[in-house]
Amino acid sequence: MAAAAFERRVLRRAAEHHYLRVRLELPDGGARPNAAQFKQLVVTALRELHGEVGAALPVDVLTYEEKTLSAILRVISSGLVKLWSALTLLGFYQNRRCAFRVLQVKPCGAGWLPPDVSSGSKLGRLPKPTAFS
Amino acid sequence: MEGQLYRRLPPEDSGELRLQPQGSEEAKTFVHAFLKRSMPKMKDEAIQEMLTRKAVVLEHYPKKKTKQKRKKTKGFTAKQRRELRLFEIEPEQQRYAIFLPLHELWKQYIRDLCHGLKPDAQPHMIQGKLLKADLHGAIVTVTKSKCPSYVGITGIILQEFKHVFKIITKEDKLKVVPKLNNVFSLELDGFISYIYGSKFLLRASERSAKKFKLKGTIDL
Amino acid sequence: MLPAQLGRAPRHLLVCERSHARHPRSRHAAHVRDHAYSCRVSFLIPECGVLPEVVKSTIADIGDYYLVRSLPVHELVTHEFIDAFVKKGSCYALSYKTKIDQDNTAALLPNGKLILSVDKGTYEELGLQGRPSRYSGKKVMRYIITIDLTDAGFQPESKKHNRVLWALKEKKPLEFDFLLAWYNTGAEGSTLMSYFSKNQIQALKPKITFSTLRDLQCPVLQSNDLQGKPEESCSTEELFEWLGAVLNQVSLDNKSSSFLSTYCCPEPNTVVEKAFLCTITGFIIPEKIIQLLEQLCSYFSEPKLAYWLTLTVHGFADSPVSWRESEHGFHKGGENLYNFVIFRNLDYWLQMAVGAHDDCPP
Amino acid sequence: MQGGGAALSSPCPRPCTLPIGYNGGRASPIGRARRPPVPRAAAAMVRFKNRYVLCEVVSEDPRCRKCIEDRALGLAVRDAIARVHGDYGLACCSISFTVKYLNAYTGTVLLRCRKDSYRLLCSALPFVRYLESRAQRYPCFLNTLHVGGTIRTCQKFLIQYNRTQLLRLLQNCTNEEERQCIQKSLLSCSLTEEQSQSGDEEEDDGTETD
Numbered sequence: 001m002a003a004a005a006f007e008r009r010v011l012r013r014a015a016e017h018h019y020l021r022v023r024l025e026l027p028d029g030g031a032r033p034n035a036a037q038f039k040q041l042v043v044t045a046l047r048e049l050h051g052e053v054g055a056a057l058p059v060d061v062l063t064y065e066e067k068t069l070s071a072i073l074r075v076i077s078s079g080l081v082k083l084w085s086a087l088t089l090l091g092f093y094q095n096r097r098c099a100f101r102v103l104q105v106k107p108c109g110a111g112w113l114p115p116d117v118s119s120g121s122k123l124g125r126l127p128k129p130t131a132f133s
Numbered sequence: 134m135e136g137q138l139y140r141r142l143p144p145e146d147s148g149e150l151r152l153q154p155q156g157s158e159e160a161k162t163f164v165h166a167f168l169k170r171s172m173p174k175m176k177d178e179a180i181q182e183m184l185t186r187k188a189v190v191l192e193h194y195p196k197k198k199t200k201q202k203r204k205k206t207k208g209f210t211a212k213q214r215r216e217l218r219l220f221e222i223e224p225e226q227q228r229y230a231i232f233l234p235l236h237e238l239w240k241q242y243i244r245d246l247c248h249g250l251k252p253d254a255q256p257h258m259i260q261g262k263l264l265k266a267d268l269h270g271a272i273v274t275v276t277k278s279k280c281p282s283y284v285g286i287t288g289i290i291l292q293e294f295k296h297v298f299k300i301i302t303k304e305d306k307l308k309v310v311p312k313l314n315n316v317f318s319l320e321l322d323g324f325i326s327y328i329y330g331s332k333f334l335l336r337a338s339e340r341s342a343k344k345f346k347l348k349g350t351i352d353l
Numbered sequence: 354m355l356p357a358q359l360g361r362a363p364r365h366l367l368v369c370e371r372s373h374a375r376h377p378r379s380r381h382a383a384h385v386r387d388h389a390y391s392c393r394v395s396f397l398i399p400e401c402g403v404l405p406e407v408v409k410s411t412i413a414d415i416g417d418y419y420l421v422r423s424l425p426v427h428e429l430v431t432h433e434f435i436d437a438f439v440k441k442g443s444c445y446a447l448s449y450k451t452k453i454d455q456d457n458t459a460a461l462l463p464n465g466k467l468i469l470s471v472d473k474g475t476y477e478e479l480g481l482q483g484r485p486s487r488y489s490g491k492k493v494m495r496y497i498i499t500i501d502l503t504d505a506g507f508q509p510e511s512k513k514h515n516r517v518l519w520a521l522k523e524k525k526p527l528e529f530d531f532l533l534a535w536y537n538t539g540a541e542g543s544t545l546m547s548y549f550s551k552n553q554i555q556a557l558k559p560k561i562t563f564s565t566l567r568d569l570q571c572p573v574l575q576s577n578d579l580q581g582k583p584e585e586s587c588s589t590e591e592l593f594e595w596l597g598a599v600l601n602q603v604s605l606d607n608k609s610s611s612f613l614s615t616y617c618c619p620e621p622n623t624v625v626e627k628a629f630l631c632t633i634t635g636f637i638i639p640e641k642i643i644q645l646l647e648q649l650c651s652y653f654s655e656p657k658l659a660y661w662l663t664l665t666v667h668g669f670a671d672s673p674v675s676w677r678e679s680e681h682g683f684h685k686g687g688e689n690l691y692n693f694v695i696f697r698n699l700d701y702w703l704q705m706a707v708g709a710h711d712d713c714p715p
Numbered sequence: 716m717q718g719g720g721a722a723l724s725s726p727c728p729r730p731c732t733l734p735i736g737y738n739g740g741r742a743s744p745i746g747r748a749r750r751p752p753v754p755r756a757a758a759a760m761v762r763f764k765n766r767y768v769l770c771e772v773v774s775e776d777p778r779c780r781k782c783i784e785d786r787a788l789g790l791a792v793r794d795a796i797a798r799v800h801g802d803y804g805l806a807c808c809s810i811s812f813t814v815k816y817l818n819a820y821t822g823t824v825l826l827r828c829r830k831d832s833y834r835l836l837c838s839a840l841p842f843v844r845y846l847e848s849r850a851q852r853y854p855c856f857l858n859t860l861h862v863g864g865t866i867r868t869c870q871k872f873l874i875q876y877n878r879t880q881l882l883r884l885l886q887n888c889t890n891e892e893e894r895q896c897i898q899k900s901l902l903s904c905s906l907t908e909e910q911s912q913s914g915d916e917e918e919d920d921g922t923e924t925d
Contacts, residue, residue: 006378006379007372009368009579012364015365015590050802052799054803058615081362082359108593108688108706281482281483285519
């Protein structure tokens with residue numbers, strides 16, 4: 001009981017990482033990328049838009065489902081806009097058209113939800129990255 | 134030259150003209166006497182002065198027509214109007230029922246204007262007519278407004294100014310509604326027109342001459 | 354456009370508090386109560402295979418919520434509704450599947466305030482006084498209208514009431530699908546089900562999932578140290594991140610040299626043989642969350658192996674309010690959530706996180 | 716070395732010290748003309764600020780010198796930016812990017828880009844590995860000497876730099892003929908040096924050394 005001192009800390013922009021829930025859209029049929037290929041695709045997207053400097057950005061693929069082609073990516077906060085813009089502007093996977101849908105962006109680890117939960121369905125809501133707005 | 138001018142007339146000429154030849158002395162006295170007679174108020178010295186000094190331009194000059202300053206039909210100044218309360222409606226006159234006949238008149242006027250206002254009439258034709266029409270007596274409703282408390286005011290337009298409508302409501306309240314940032318709706322025989330007040334900032338008389346331009350969207 | 358802006362992430366806040374659950378001035382219950390709309394509650398108990406019966410019954414008792422299809426908003430302003438529900442308990446309502454950044458949204462708070470977040474066009478047509486949204490930029494495109502239903506001036510046939518009714522009924526009939534929940538302590542009067550029977554109403558049960566995680570790496574925490582010390586304990590931020598990974602079934606045994614992911618459990622950590630994870634999804638009212646929190650506190654009344662447990666509550670991303678009546682916006686995530694870490698000695702940590710368009714949590 | 720300094724040197728705008736009483740009538744209209752009245756519309760606008768990057772091309776191959784030209788160098792730099800910073804970086808740098816001055820004899824190059832993106836440009840310069848001209852590649856690299864806000868500061872720096880280079884050469888001289896030659900060029904260079912010193916009190920307004 002004696003140790004119950006009250007303490008409050010407010011952390012602004014403190015999150016070291018940002019999380020993105022993304023889904024890759026591919027035309028029906030054809031090969032689906034496995035986890036490593038998926039990561040490679042993300043890096044390719046970064047290299048295309050932001051060059052070698054962008055490709056060196058540490059991006060983690062935390063989960064990846066080959067069936068639904070959806071994944072959770074983790075990126076350091078300073079690289080969020082770069083990653084987001086690179087994913088948005090990616091158009092091809094192995095000479096086939098493809099598109100990344102960014103479903104959710106969260107600054108904190110415990111922040112994300114399964115996409116079907118919160119009140120409005122987030123599917124299809126695609127806020128634009130600030131770098132190009 | 135002068136000698137020639139003041140020379141005596143030759144006797145043959147004077148005989149012909151039946152004039153009495155005069156000597157210069159005689160002439161002088163005659164002139165004096167004449168002047169004295171015709172200008173009795175002037176003194177001799179003054180006449181003498183005039184004769185020696187004054188140059189008389191021997192030229193015809195037209196008499197300047199003094200322009201008839203047409204007196205402008207002077208109305209009241211704005212101050213006088215305000216003092217006289219010309220455009221104010223007295224409180225006992227602010228009754229909705231009084232103005233209902235005006236509304237009937239206005240309806241008749243619009244029907245005449247739009248050739249009977251048939252249901253199959255072209256909406257844009259009616260709009261074109263309404264744009265130029267007089268709105269005094271129309272029943273309007275504020276449908277949209279930047280200021281929410283104006284929304285829903287309904288009544289007969291009593292006066293239209295450059296920036297405001299004066300509207301009397303069914304509750305016999307006189308409301309002054311600005312045109313700016315308000316949208317009014319106007320219903321007549323099933324035709325509902327919207328007036329975007331922000332584009333309507335004109336006096337009724339000026340509006341009839343103004344050419345309205347088509348715009349894609351109008352924001353309040 | 355400037356390259357400098359590339360490195361800027363959207364604003365977000367994380368507020369961490371530390372106190373004791375039995376402290377007389379502890380504000381944890383107030384924080385829970387102020388956060389009206391929660392869509393997911395999940396708790397994680399390390400070193401626990403089977404849930405105690407008390408907690409289980411609390412979860413089962415979390416209660417139904419209702420979904421009413423296309424309910425006109427003016428139904429919520431009528432005096433029959435106010436007298437039957439708003440004044441006799443806490444009534445929660447939130448428009449369903451409306452997006453706060455593009456649609457009109459309505460919410461009824463338990464203190465009797467009806468909050469409408471409407472776009473500019475609707476606001477101009479509606480004719481109800483409101484205030485511009487704090488997050489709509491230089492040109493205001495969104496307005497917030499707050500109507501206090503329990504206000505003394507809001508009597509039947511009063512001018513205010515008539516105006517609101519007229520605006521919502523005739524001027525601009527707004528309709529939403531509503532999520533409804535009602536909590537009262539006294540005798541059951543008429544229920545929401547019977548009141549809205551003429552509308553399309555359906556009762557929904559919260560979806561509950563249990564899972565037991567095996568061989569989970571858990572960070573070591575010190576209850577009196579929020580910042581954590583290297584080699585001794587983990588900080589709140591690290592815990593928060595780890596929790597996110599656990600809730601989303603991210604594998605934690607990644608090597609830092611892995612190509613796919615370099616995430617691994619924060620140091621120092623211990624491997625827990627089994628941990629119990631329960632997730633409840635639905636329209637969950639704060640009163641039930643307080644009950645659950647109390648049950649979880651009493652979990653430590655008997656000696657347990659676990660040193661701490663966590664309770665995470667997610668708010669609706671599209672609700673017009675987060676805590677109390679502070680405005681909430683979606684901007685790039687719309688997260689508003691809080692997380693309790695309850696220690697064995699009933700010390701607790703409370704972490705509250707909000708996104709870019711939010712006030713600082715209380 | 717001396718050629719670089721001489722080619723860049725321009726008539727120095729010496730600060731006017733003429734007595735106003737004597738020459739005021741003539742001087743004042745010039746002064747007014749130099750400071751044009753700010754147009755009302757442009758009052759809120761700010762001029763576009765540029766950064767000038769001064770660098771030298773270093774190559775082992777003497778043949779490389781003849782392919783130092785505007786196009787080849789610009790392409791090589793653009794290529795490096797595209798490789799390092801991708802499409803976005805290239806687009807950022809391309810705004811008002813030009814090769815402003817180039818001296819094939821000394822290998823001095825002056826590049827211009829917008830102030831916002833000069834960091835992208837500077838970070839990409841070390842990645843230029845060769846110059847390509849008429850289907851032939853000559854390995855070389857770019858050595859960044861100076862980053863300035865105006866061409867003038869770059870010029871001043873270049874003169875200073877070349878002078879120190881000449882001094883170093885002088886120390887390393889082996890025979891008398893060389894020594895004579897260098898001394899002569901040093902002397903000819905010091906004239907411009909004196910000029911640039913007279914403008915010293917207004918130096919370095921936009922200079923940033925990396």
